[in-house]
Amino acid sequence: MTLEPKKLDVTDRIVGKIKxxxxxxxxxxxxxxxxxxxxxxxxKLEHHFESNNNKIYQHVSMPSEPEPRYTDCDxxxxx
Numbered sequence: 001m002t003l004e005p006k007k008l009d010v011t012d013r014i015v016g017k018i019k020x021x022x023x024x025x026x027x028x029x030x031x032x033x034x035x036x037x038x039x040x041x042x043x044k045l046e047h048h049f050e051s052n053n054n055k056i057y058q059h060v061s062m063p064s065e066p067e068p069r070y071t072d073c074d075x076x077x078x079x
Contacts, residue, residue: 018054 014032016023025033043051048059 018056021054 010027013027015026016035017026018024018037021037023035023037024031025035037054045051045056050057050059
């Protein structure tokens, strides 16, 4: 048996993480490359997301205080 070199398309499995003015590219847990983010770049996000200082934030609505029915439960999950 011989091994043949082949190319696998892994494009849809690549994840990018923003860090220090670059986008680090990962396949699973392995960093496979990076892209430099140029000064003054224009990042287009959906309306409920915002970018600031190499961070991406999501705008969400959350209750100001936890509901008592979910805070008075035992370790077994009984409330």
